[in-house]
Amino acid sequence: MTGPRKTRRATVHDVAAAAGVSRGTVNRVLNGGYVSADARTAIEAAIAEVGYVPNRAASMLARQRSQAVGFLALEPHSLLLEDPNIGAIMLGANSALSLADHQMVSLVIDSDRDMQRVGRYLSGGFVDGAIIVSARSHDPIIRLIGEIGLPTTFVGHPPDLARDMPYVGIDNAGSALAITRRLMATGRTRIGMIAAALDRDSGADRLTGFKQALGERFDPGLVADVPLYDYTYGVKGMRALLDREPAIDGVFAASDAVAAGALEALREAGRRVPEDVGLVGFDDSSWALRTQPPLSTVHQPAREVGRTAAELVLRQIAGAEPVELSVVLDSPVVWRHSA
């Protein structure tokens, strides 16, 4: 973000290069410090070596507490309009922040314009920390958060740029493996998957678990790949699978909303669920109980995810180092009537 300078003064970038750490790590030390002792020692040595003078005013400002924590959903259309889990995650996060007398402020990013403005908001001292849902590596906000050293927790695995940040998640691959095995155990022989959001860890991991469960029986032709976890893509994905393999008798949909859409496409095609096709979802969101038949699925503990994410942000604000804070919560298979 810094352009070439004429009078060359040492920057955070120089410190980071000399210490062999990321700029985010340097900024965290400058802004209140929660990095490993080794990193701190290296950074302090590097500051002396390159002659870096921190901007004290900015640093003081950064230390002021707003008692507010941002909640960012980086896929607003799909999340706000389609995903009932997001509400439960928000309520869980809000309850934990509320107990600690912190205000949760939920920020929508729906355009590049929003992205820039939210970036200014996060760097402007309006929040002491952030919870980020559905981040992808190309979201510019990820780089910014590293640069400003904002205490942050990701819901789901953080993207590559933020691998040192804590997250709260579930074992997507393991749970996908478990529910696919359970579906195989019902005697289905042509099992397909409607994979979604493969540009995110959750989506990619669910496909990985599905492949692992099928092993040598895995057939790439029976994977329909859709961009988002939503109902409409579920309809499209299922139609594609039926076109490719009319004899399909089992389907793992990457989310309950996708499964609900798949159910519509199966109904259209005159297939009965579970008699002709066994269908399973993922999330155990409100969709799961409202389809007819109710969905067999993987339970995501959405409120607990939100609560835990908030607690991890609060611990960082209180000075905890972000390393090894991450939490993986249980996500058991819930067997109902769709398979």
Place this chain on the structure above:
Amino acid sequence: MTGPRKTRRATVHDVAAAAGVSRGTVNRVLNGGYVSADARTAIEAAIAEVGYVPNRAASMLARQRSQAVGFLALEPHSLLLEDPNIGAIMLGANSALSLADHQMVSLVIDSDRDMQRVGRYLSGGFVDGAIIVSARSHDPIIRLIGEIGLPTTFVGHPPDLARDMPYVGIDNAGSALAITRRLMATGRTRIGMIAAALDRDSGADRLTGFKQALGERFDPGLVADVPLYDYTYGVKGMRALLDREPAIDGVFAASDAVAAGALEALREAGRRVPEDVGLVGFDDSSWALRTQPPLSTVHQPAREVGRTAAELVLRQIAGAEPVELSVVLDSPVVWRHSA
């Protein structure tokens, strides 16, 4: 909120009483002013009369702009977990605020603790205005907003305490009347209603429209009254109606989520929709297209509601008087296959 004082100094309350206006109106004058010329004259005279000295520091602080607008949903469980419209309203509001370079911050109120903290947040200068969804008269935040004179727009009719505040809404009674008439025109003779949220204008107005449509044929025994616009209450309400009147052949559900629940209860009871029972909803939310059959309903222009609410807040922040800003948007009947 102010207790008795020993050294009696003139307060905003005294000014309001002397001017014959609300405290909110006085505060609006003190905080930057957008009231009618008459009210302003009366308030200025009252300030002189009672010898009120405004707190200049507070007033200066209040004039600082945060470039942020709060978005408050006052029924978080139901709204965040059940109502797909809330996401569309948020996205609509965010897009209008974004164009004006304002940050929308969404605040959840889920407990008394939240209510107090959000109150402090709103009075603390963190936002320049607020959009409030689903307010009821007993929500303490309503009184607070009047007291601090925060530029505010309600989505739906504001409660009694805030009758002078602008709102964006639809004609709930007129649309309920229109869809009930349309249902009557299909030849149904025993038409009931699952009324919801009668403690809010939207809920009460939908019942009023239903009554008006039926006129002398209205039978109070065919109204099941549930507290919230949600799916589970739709199931319960429909079961109650079927118990009371097994020959029921038409149902107006107060929202699409309620209608989706009613559909489940009808299915349980072996009634076909629309063959045995014609069912209509309200909202045209994502529920409406996902039930089988898709719902005949009233279209709420949710994004436009959000966009308009944001514009009305921005106009007040820019100095417009709140009187006569309110907007009623069209909400036509959309006829599909459930009746």
